[in-house]
Amino acid sequence: MNDAHPSSAEVGVVVVAAGLGTRLGAGMPKALVPLAGQPLVVHAARAARGVRGLRQLVVVAPAPDLEQFRALVPDAVVVAGGAQRTDSVAAGLGALGPGIDVVLVHDAARALAPTALFDRVASAVREGYDAVVPGLAVHDTVKQVDDAGLVTATPDRDGLRAVQTPQGFTRDALQRAHSGGSAATDDAAMVERSGGRVLVIEGDPLAEKITTAADLQNAASRLRPPDGATLIVLGGLPGVGKTTTARALAARKALTHLRVDVIEQAVVDSGLEQHPVGEVGYRVSYELAAHHLDLGMTVVADMVNGVPYARDAWRDLAAGRGVRLLEVELFCSDQDEHRRRASTRVGDIEGMPQPSWEQIQEREYHPWQPDLRIDTAAHSPGRIADTILAALAAPSSGERITR
Ligand SMILES: Nc1ccn([C@@H]2O[C@H](COP(=O)(O)OP(=O)(O)OP(=O)(O)O)[C@@H](O)[C@H]2O)c(=O)n1
Numbered sequence: 001m002n003d004a005h006p007s008s009a010e011v012g013v014v015v016v017a018a019g020l021g022t023r024l025g026a027g028m029p030k031a032l033v034p035l036a037g038q039p040l041v042v043h044a045a046r047a048a049r050g051v052r053g054l055r056q057l058v059v060v061a062p063a064p065d066l067e068q069f070r071a072l073v074p075d076a077v078v079v080a081g082g083a084q085r086t087d088s089v090a091a092g093l094g095a096l097g098p099g100i101d102v103v104l105v106h107d108a109a110r111a112l113a114p115t116a117l118f119d120r121v122a123s124a125v126r127e128g129y130d131a132v133v134p135g136l137a138v139h140d141t142v143k144q145v146d147d148a149g150l151v152t153a154t155p156d157r158d159g160l161r162a163v164q165t166p167q168g169f170t171r172d173a174l175q176r177a178h179s180g181g182s183a184a185t186d187d188a189a190m191v192e193r194s195g196g197r198v199l200v201i202e203g204d205p206l207a208e209k210i211t212t213a214a215d216l217q218n219a220a221s222r223l224r225p226p227d228g229a230t231l232i233v234l235g236g237l238p239g240v241g242k243t244t245t246a247r248a249l250a251a252r253k254a255l256t257h258l259r260v261d262v263i264e265q266a267v268v269d270s271g272l273e274q275h276p277v278g279e280v281g282y283r284v285s286y287e288l289a290a291h292h293l294d295l296g297m298t299v300v301a302d303m304v305n306g307v308p309y310a311r312d313a314w315r316d317l318a319a320g321r322g323v324r325l326l327e328v329e330l331f332c333s334d335q336d337e338h339r340r341r342a343s344t345r346v347g348d349i350e351g352m353p354q355p356s357w358e359q360i361q362e363r364e365y366h367p368w369q370p371d372l373r374i375d376t377a378a379h380s381p382g383r384i385a386d387t388i389l390a391a392l393a394a395p396s397s398g399e400r401i402t403r
C-alpha cells in the first residue's frame with residue numbers, strides 16, 4: 001500500500017469509448033448506440049461527472065468521430081483512441097492535465113454504472129491503494145481449459161471476482177503500469193504486473209458491460225420506469241410554500257417527499273457538519289430520489305433549487321432513469337405576504353435555523369423556465385397540489401404554464 005492520498009485528491013476520469021462494438025453489431029461505434037434515447041457515452045459521462053472531486057473528464061473516441069463525441073459531451077476533453085483498449089486508456093491518460101492524483105478509468109460500455117460506484121472506488125484509492133477495482137462474486141463454477149478444451153484446473157470460485165469499471169488508480173501507479181508498454185484486458189492487471197497492490201471492492205450489477213444485443217435490451221429494461229414513477233421538482237425561495245405544497249401533494253397521492261431541510265439537520269445532528277452544510281443535502285437527495293424512482297415511487301424534491309447546477313442534476317437524473325420530470329416553481333407575488341410568512345413561520349425541525357427576510361432576499365436564485373409556475377399568494381395549498389397533479393395526469397406538452 002502507498003501512503004494514503006489526502007481526501008482532497010483531485011479526480012480525473014477517463015471514459016474509454018473508442019471500441020467498434022463488433023459483438024453488438026449496431027453498425028456504429030458502440031458508445032454512440034442509443035439507450036433510452038441517449039448514446040451510451042452520454043449515460044457514462046453523466047455518471048462520471050457526478051464523482052466527488054472531479055477535476056477533468058476525458059472521453060476517448062474513435063478517431064473519425066471526434067467532433068460527434070465533442071458535441072455529445074461538451075464538458076469533456078475528447079481524444080482519439082487506439083486499436084486496443086490499452087492504447088485508448090494510454091491516450092486518455094496522456095490528455096489529463098496537472099493537479100490530478102486519482103484517475104478513474106471507465107468503459108462507456110458500462111453505461112449504467114452509478115455515480116455512487118465512482119465515489120466508492122475513488123474513496124478507496126484515497127485510502128492508500130495503487131488500484132481499486134469493483135467486482136462481483138462469481139456464481140458459476142469456472143473451468144480453466146487448454147486449447148483442446150481439456151480442463152486444466154477448477155479454481156475455487158470463492159476466491160474469484162468478475163471485475164468491472166470504473167477502476168481507480170493513483171495517477172503514478174497507472175502511469176508506471178502503462179509505461180511498461182504491455183497490454184491487458186484491464187488496467188488493474190497491468191498495475192498488478194508492475195508490483196502494485198490492487199484492492200477489489202463490491203461492484204454493482206448496474207455496472208455490467210453492454211457487449212451484445214441482449215445486454216443492451218437488459219439495460220433498457222432496467223431503465224424503463226415502473227408505471228407512474230415521476231420526479232416532481234419543486235423550487236422557489238424559502239417561505240414561498242414548498243413544504244406546505246409537498247404535504248398537500250402527499251395527502252392526495254402516495255409519494256416520497258424529499259425535504260432537504262430534514263437531511264441537512266440530520267447531518268448536523270450527526271456531528272459531521274454545521275449549518276450551512278453546503279451541497280451534502282442535495283447530493284443525498286439525488287441518491288434517495290434515484291432509489292425511490294427505481295422502486296416506482298413518485299418523488300417530490302422539496303428544496304430551493306435556485307442554481308442551474310441543481311436543476312441540471314435533477315434533469316439528468318430523470319433522463320438517466322427514463323422517468324417523467326415535472327419542474328414546478330412556486331413564487332409569492334405579494335412581497336408583504338412573503339415577508340409575513342418568513343417572519344412568522346415556526347420551524348418544525350428542531351435545531352434548523354430559519355432564514356431571515358434579508359437572507360431570503362439575498363439568496364442566490366436564478367431565473368428558471370420550469371413546466372409550471374404557481375403563485376402561492378393567489379392559491380390555497382390544496383388547489384396548488386391539485387394543479388400539479390392535473391399537470392401530471394396530462395401528457396407532457398412541453399408548454400410552460402404560469403398560474
Ligand atoms: N480499441 C478500443 C477498444 C475498446 N475500447 C473501449 O473499451 C470498453 C470495453 O470494450 P468492449 O466492450 O469490448 O467494446 P468494443 O471493443 O467496442 O466491443 P467489441 O469487442 O464487440 O468490438 C468500451 O467502452 C470500448 O469503447 C476503446 O476505447 N478502444
Ligand SMILES: C[C@](O)(CO)[C@H](O)COP(=O)(O)O
Pocket residue numbers: 085107162163164165185186187209
Ligand atoms: C475492463 C473490463 O471492462 C473489466 O471487466 C474488461 O476487461 C474489458 O474487456 P473488453 O474485452 O475490452 O470488453
